[in-house]
Amino acid sequence: MRDTLTVHLGPRSYPISFGTELASQVRMTLDVMAQTGRRVAVVTDANVAANLDAARQAMFGATPTFVAPSGEGSKSLETLGQVLNFCAEQKLGRSDALFAYGGGVIGDLTGYAAASWLRGVDFYQVPTTLLAMVDSSVGGKTGINLAAGKNLVGAFHQPRGVFIATELLATLPPREFAAGCAEIIKTGLLGDLELFARLERAPLSLSSADLTDVIRRCCALKARVVEADEFETAQDGGRALLNLGHTFCHAIEQATGYGAYLHGEAVAVGLCAAARLSQKLGLISTDDVARIERVIAIHQLPTRLKAPLLMTDLTAAMARDKKVRVGQLRFVVLQLLGQAVTRDSVDSALAAACFREVGAV
Numbered sequence: 268m269r270d271t272l273t274v275h276l277g278p279r280s281y282p283i284s285f286g287t288e289l290a291s292q293v294r295m296t297l298d299v300m301a302q303t304g305r306r307v308a309v310v311t312d313a314n315v316a317a318n319l320d321a322a323r324q325a326m327f328g329a330t331p332t333f334v335a336p337s338g339e340g341s342k343s344l345e346t347l348g349q350v351l352n353f354c355a356e357q358k359l360g361r362s363d364a365l366f367a368y369g370g371g372v373i374g375d376l377t378g379y380a381a382a383s384w385l386r387g388v389d390f391y392q393v394p395t396t397l398l399a400m401v402d403s404s405v406g407g408k409t410g411i412n413l414a415a416g417k418n419l420v421g422a423f424h425q426p427r428g429v430f431i432a433t434e435l436l437a438t439l440p441p442r443e444f445a446a447g448c449a450e451i452i453k454t455g456l457l458g459d460l461e462l463f464a465r466l467e468r469a470p471l472s473l474s475s476a477d478l479t480d481v482i483r484r485c486c487a488l489k490a491r492v493v494e495a496d497e498f499e500t501a502q503d504g505g506r507a508l509l510n511l512g513h514t515f516c517h518a519i520e521q522a523t524g525y526g527a528y529l530h531g532e533a534v535a536v537g538l539c540a541a542a543r544l545s546q547k548l549g550l551i552s553t554d555d556v557a558r559i560e561r562v563i564a565i566h567q568l569p570t571r572l573k574a575p576l577l578m579t580d581l582t583a584a585m586a587r588d589k590k591v592r593v594g595q596l597r598f599v600v601l602q603l604l605g606q607a608v609t610r611d612s613v614d615s616a617l618a619a620a621c622f623r624e625v626g627a628v
């Protein structure tokens with residue numbers, strides 16, 4: 268059954284398709300492109316290639332495919348170079364397109380390659396992780412990491428379409444499923460209290476009857492936010508709200524070398540720190556903080572750092588956050604559960620106190 272949500276961005280608008288027969292839709296998209304002489308190439312990673320090969324063949328047949336190493340390490344200049352060389356080998360032209368078949372790493376990498384190749388070609392997202400289905404495949408933020416920081420290089424480049432087929436999640440390891448739940452909890456907290464309440468009632472799982480509804484709800488909220496502030500230029504609020512917990516999260520990921528934490532796990536600890544910051548700023552109550560930590564814990568996610576990290580490393584990483592404005596730390600905080608706001612000039616000592624409460628030393 269076909270169910271579509273549109274991200275309305277004028278000439279850059281695109282559909283997000285949800286359903287169980289998406290392989291045929293992907294094939295149809297490829298066929299339509301082939302009829303007009305447009306060529307396509309796929310980028311995936313080694314785990315996805317191994318676990319979801321039958322689905323890949325059903326969607327893409329013998330389409331040329333680049334297989335990157337799995338994991339955050341592939342959001343690198345080196346792998347980007349390999350993908351661009353692959354585009355060159357495949358002689359992709361201005362009217363050709365890339366398909367990202369994988370999680371957020373492959374989506375971000377492929378999107379940035381598509382933004383860069385010949386100064387921009389089309390790309391499509393076929394997310395295979397829960398995190399990518401609820402967050403990264405929508406909105407057009409693409410990019411890679413540098414040693415100096417997470418997502419420091421990138422481009423806004425919207426996909427032409429997103430195909431969300433939840434059956435692809437059947438092979439996803441439980442730890443990765445939980446990581447996706449962190450972004451769903453974030454979505455509920457920042458703008459959808461009903462969704463948060465749903466997560467409080469029972470943890471989401473692969474067998475939840477409402478899994479597709481929950482994913483759709485996250486995409487709908489993200490689409491609304493992106494439509495209002497595509498390039499994250501709003502003075503207050505806007506797209507930056509999608510980064511609730513992420514100033515802390517990115518510092519954790521950077522301080523641990525992008526290895527010890529899955530992105531969603533760092534988001535979970537970051538949400539706990541952001542909740543504490545919101546409470547210290549007098550916005551939410553200690554009971555609210557406890558509710559947030561409980562939801563995170565029942566989704567098998569960490570509420571504290573797995574091992575102590577040095578405050579000096581974390582504060583140095585936070586100072587490089589993209590939300591820093593004229594040297595002032597800028598945080599997304601909760602005004603209420605289900606309503607986030609941006610807060611400028613947050614005292615760095617207060618942020619450090621929150622980091623200490625979740626385990627920094």
Ligand code: NAD
Nearest residue numbers: 314315318337370371372395396398403408435438439530
């Ligand atoms: P990921 O892409 O590394 O995927 C996680 C792991 O699961 C990988 O090892 C992958 O090979 C494997 N995998 C993927 N699908 C599978 C499947 N169906 N079965 C078995 N294994 C599978 O990680 P992720 O959590 O999807 O994405 C994290 C990345 O997304 C981070 O780099 C983060 O910065 C980025 N992100 C981007 C945005 C955005 O708006 N662009 C938003 C949120 C996160």
Ligand code: GLY
Nearest residue numbers: 406408506509510
């Ligand atoms: N993940 C944050 C954004 O898309 O803006």
